[in-house]
Amino acid sequence: MRYLFLFMGLGVCAADWPTYRADASRSGVTTEQLALPMKQAWVHQPLHAPRPAWRGPAKRDPYNKVENMKNRQLFDHAFHVVADAKSVYFGSSADDQVHCLDGATGKESWSFFTEGPVRLAPTLHGGNLFVGSDDGHAYCISTEGKLIWRQRLAPSNYRIAGNNRIISAWPVRTGILVDDGVAYAGSGMFPSEKVHVLAFSATDGKELWRITQTDLPAQGYLLMSKTRLYVPAGRDNPVVLNRADGERLYEVAGARSRGEKYFASSQGGGGDATLDGDTLVFGPGRKGRMALVPGGKRDAFAVFSGNHMIISAEKSYLHADRELSVLDRVRYLKLEGERKQVDAERKRNGALLSKLRKQKSLDVPVVLEKVTVGGRRLDEISAAMKACFLWRVDCAQPHSLVLAGNTLFAGGNNEVAAYSTSDGKQIWTAKVNGVAFGITVAHGRLLVSTDKGAIHCFTAK
Numbered sequence: 001m002r003y004l005f006l007f008m009g010l011g012v013c014a015a016d017w018p019t020y021r022a023d024a025s026r027s028g029v030t031t032e033q034l035a036l037p038m039k040q041a042w043v044h045q046p047l048h049a050p051r052p053a054w055r056g057p058a059k060r061d062p063y064n065k066v067e068n069m070k071n072r073q074l075f076d077h078a079f080h081v082v083a084d085a086k087s088v089y090f091g092s093s094a095d096d097q098v099h100c101l102d103g104a105t106g107k108e109s110w111s112f113f114t115e116g117p118v119r120l121a122p123t124l125h126g127g128n129l130f131v132g133s134d135d136g137h138a139y140c141i142s143t144e145g146k147l148i149w150r151q152r153l154a155p156s157n158y159r160i161a162g163n164n165r166i167i168s169a170w171p172v173r174t175g176i177l178v179d180d181g182v183a184y185a186g187s188g189m190f191p192s193e194k195v196h197v198l199a200f201s202a203t204d205g206k207e208l209w210r211i212t213q214t215d216l217p218a219q220g221y222l223l224m225s226k227t228r229l230y231v232p233a234g235r236d237n238p239v240v241l242n243r244a245d246g247e248r249l250y251e252v253a254g255a256r257s258r259g260e261k262y263f264a265s266s267q268g269g270g271g272d273a274t275l276d277g278d279t280l281v282f283g284p285g286r287k288g289r290m291a292l293v294p295g296g297k298r299d300a301f302a303v304f305s306g307n308h309m310i311i312s313a314e315k316s317y318l319h320a321d322r323e324l325s326v327l328d329r330v331r332y333l334k335l336e337g338e339r340k341q342v343d344a345e346r347k348r349n350g351a352l353l354s355k356l357r358k359q360k361s362l363d364v365p366v367v368l369e370k371v372t373v374g375g376r377r378l379d380e381i382s383a384a385m386k387a388c389f390l391w392r393v394d395c396a397q398p399h400s401l402v403l404a405g406n407t408l409f410a411g412g413n414n415e416v417a418a419y420s421t422s423d424g425k426q427i428w429t430a431k432v433n434g435v436a437f438g439i440t441v442a443h444g445r446l447l448v449s450t451d452k453g454a455i456h457c458f459t460a461k
Contacts, residue, residue: 016084017442018124021402024177024224025275028310030441033405035460036418036428038446042106042457045433048094049453052076053119053163053173073234074271074437075173075220076119078449083442084124087143088455091118091131098122098131100145103445106457110145116167120175120221125202130176132185136168138176138205151205153187153198169193173219174231178202184243186218186231197231197246211246213239220271225278225295232273238282252280252291253298276311283307288321292333302336308401310408315390317401317408317421324395324410324419332388339381346374393424397436404441411436416448416456432456 021028054073079090087109088101096117100109116134122141123130128148129141136154141147154170162171170193174186183202188195191214199208216239220232228249229241237252273282278295284307285291291300304327308319316329353367397412407427408419416436418428434450441447446458 015443016124017082017440017447018084019082019177020080020121020123020175020221021274024179026221026223027274028308028402028439029312030402030404032441032444034407034441034444034446036407037461038428038430038458039461040430040456041104041445041459043433044101044106044108044455044457046079046092046094046099046453048092050077050079050451051093051117051164053093053117073219076117077435077451078437079453079455080121080438080449081440081447081455082121082124083440083445083447084143085443088440088445088447088457089122089124089129089143090449090455091120091122091133093117093119094453096133096135098129098139098141098145100143101455103443103457106455112139112141112145112147114139116171117163117165119171119173123176123178125178128202130178130183130202132172132174132176132187134162134165134167134171134173136170136172136187138172138183138185138200140202140205149205151200151207153185153196153200155194155196170196174222177222177224177229179224182208184222184224184229186222189217189219189234191215191217197229197241199243199246209246211241211248213248216251220273223273223275223280225275228278228295230273230275230280232271232282238273238280240280250298252282252293272308274309274311281309281311283309290318302333307398310401310403312403317403319395319398319401319410321398322394322396323392324401324408324424325392326390326421326424328388328390332385335381335385335388339378339385342374342377342381346371346378349374391424393419393426395419399435399437400439402439402441404446409439409441409446411439411448416446416458430456430458 015032076093081088081090087103091098096114098112102109114133118133131139138151140149154168158169159166160169170188172187176183176185181202183200186197194212195218198210216233216236218231219234223230229243231239239251240249280293283290290304290306290309292302293300306318306320310317314330316327318325349370356364397410397417400411402409406421410417420427432448433454434452436448438449448456
């Protein structure tokens with residue numbers, strides 16, 4: 001079950017898009033159904049494009065034999081927006097401001113300066129915006145652009161040269177999540193200088209608890225379930241904390257998967273993550289794969305090829321470089337569990353068979369039959385798992401994916417496209433200026449953010 005608790009308490013309209021990827025689970029899912037086809041209502045083109053903190057990775061890693069490595073730090077490559085019925089809000093890594101646009105016209109209503117780049121989207125909660133900045137502070141701003149409070153999350157005001165800017169030694173690069181009057185954020189990217197994760201009052205910014213870690217940064221959008229806080233660590237794997245007091249529960253370790261020793265951490269990490277309850281799906285790692293980690297577990301239960309995953313009811317939508325597919329997730333995971341059990345038993349029987357053959361035991365035929373039966377069952381399971389993919393279609397828009405009603409919207413190079421969830425058929429497409437890294441759906445509007453800084457608004461014709 002999806003946890004929409006983040007905004008239920010204040011009765012925010014379901015058609016709002018109040019935080020990055022719609023909710024605290026980062027689901028990218030809304031029940032709102034947009035009418036197609038759509039026309040471009042307006043486009044907002046800021047003076048300056050986003051200025052990402054990090055350059056992309058090398059194309060290959062010869063030591064680990066990895067080709068065409070994925071960029072695992074894409075959180076600030078576009079101005080991701082949040083929206084309510086009247087307005088569209090975003091932070092800028094180029095001019096250090098939070099901007100508010102009129103939702104109907106795209107014209108700027110107001111802007112608010114911080115003292116550093118604002119790299120992640122604001123969170124809209126209780127009629128206020130919560131924003132983190134590279135200046136090491138959290139801000140609470142009214143939807144009219146007035147400062148309500150400003151709280152330093154960094155341990156001091158010490159500034160450094162970083163990412164071609166003057167920033168805090170402990171920048172806030174996790175976004176801010178809010179629930180039940182409590183806000184959560186992380187501050188810091190250098191473990192040697194201590195990285196801080198905090199809970200503080202959403203009313204006045206007063207600190208409630210703080211923990212430090214000296215092994216991993218806090219970088220990327222936080223995720224949250226009812227009891228746990230998931231802290232992304234850039235190119236490494238997320239850390240899981242207890243929401244009540246910040247106690248560190250574990251670091252997600254990755255997986256031993258078929259044909260490989262480890263999924264993570266050198267192969268893991270990445271900027272795309274979502275929760276289904278406390279089941280975490282994250283990636284794409286270096287190789288374009290998503291790991292599914294059950295709640296309370298460190299290791300992945302299953303690994304899927306793809307850059308993004310949308311979880312909806314019993315299905316999952318997988319988004320890869322050139323393909324979009326839908327998976328009967330419940331049946332697939334049940335089969336994967338059986339596959340692991342059968343494979344383990346077959347290996348045990350195989351080891352026993354080798355031992356019995358050396359001993360010239362009369363039990364060899366019995367154990368050989370068990371090995372043979374196990375092999376046949378593995379073949380049957382493999383075929384059944386392939387059949388769990390209900391459809392697969394070519395998709396030339398690999399950079400972002402959201403689900404609105406019964407329509408998937410995918411962002412590509414200079415375009416955005418819509419696909420039907422029933423059969424994967426492409427049913428609409430439109431041009432945009434740049435790589436469409438961000439998609440938001442709110443109040444009849446499709447908002448697409450690109451690496452050029454453009455924000456395109458599409459509405460029904």
